[in-house]
Amino acid sequence: MAIVKVPHLGRTFIMPAQIEIFLASIGVEYHRWTPAAPLSLDAPATQILNSYAAELENHKRAHGFVAYDVIELTPETSGLDEMLARFRQEHWHDEDEAHLIVAGRGVCHIHPVGRPVVMVELEPGDFLSVGREIRHWFDLCSERRLRAIRFLSQSNHIAYTQSGIEADYEPVCLGPAYFAYRPSLRPSASASKAA
Numbered sequence: 765m766a767i768v769k770v771p772h773l774g775r776t777f778i779m780p781a782q783i784e785i786f787l788a789s790i791g792v793e794y795h796r797w798t799p800a801a802p803l804s805l806d807a808p809a810t811q812i813l814n815s816y817a818a819e820l821e822n823h824k825r826a827h828g829f830v831a832y833d834v835i836e837l838t839p840e841t842s843g844l845d846e847m848l849a850r851f852r853q854e855h856w857h858d859e860d861e862a863h864l865i866v867a868g869r870g871v872c873h874i875h876p877v878g879r880p881v882v883m884v885e886l887e888p889g890d891f892l893s894v895g896r897e898i899r900h901w902f903d904l905c906s907e908r909r910l911r912a913i914r915f916l917s918q919s920n921h922i923a924y925t926q927s928g929i930e931a932d933y934e935p936v937c938l939g940p941a942y943f944a945y946r947p948s949l950r951p952s953a954s955a956s957k958a959a
C-alpha cells in the first residue's frame with residue numbers, strides 16, 4: 765500500500781482509508797485495487813488487463829478515457845534516463861492522469877496550488893489519478909522497475925512549469941522497511957519499568 769508524506773507539515777499517512785480521504789482533498793483519487801485472480805510479477809499484459817477488467821472499464825467510461833494499456837519500465841528500457849528526466853520535472857496535463865501499479869515502485873510528488881508538496885510512494889495494487897491541471901512529477905524508486913496500467917486520454921498535452929521545485933525533493937522511497945520499524949508501537953524501556 766502507498767505511503768503519503770507531507771514533509772512541510774511533518775505528516776505521514778499509511779492507512780489506505782486515510783490516504784484516500786487526504787488525497788481526495790487535493791483533487792487526487794486513490795484506491796486499492798485487487799485483481800480478480802492472483803497475478804505473478806511477470807504475468808502477460810492480457811492477463812493483467814483481464815484481472816482488472818471491471819474496474820478498468822468503469823473508470824474509463826466514468827472519466828472519458830479512450831483506452832488503457834500496460835507499460836513496463838526496467839533499467840534495460842531504451843531511453844529510460846531521458847524519459848525519467850522528463851517525468852521528474854514539475855508539470856501538469858489538461859486531462860486526468862491515472863495509473864494502477866502492477867509491479868515495482870515509484871514516487872509521485874503532487875503540488876496543489878497554495879499548498880505544500882505531497883509525496884505519494886506507490887506499490888502494486890495502488891491506483892492513483894492526478895486531476896487535470898494539478899502540478900506533479902514522478903520518479904522510480906531505486907530498483908528502477910515498474911509495471912503499470914496506464915489510462916490513455918484524447919489529449920497528450922503536457923505543460924512544464926519550469927519551476928525547478930523538484931530539485932528540493934529527493935525521490936527517497938521508504939519501502940516495506942518503513943512498516944517493519946515502527947518504534948512508537950513498541951513499549952519503551954522506561955514505560956516497561958514504570959509498569
Ligand SMILES: [Fe+2]
Binds near residue numbers: 857900
Ligand atoms: Fe504527468
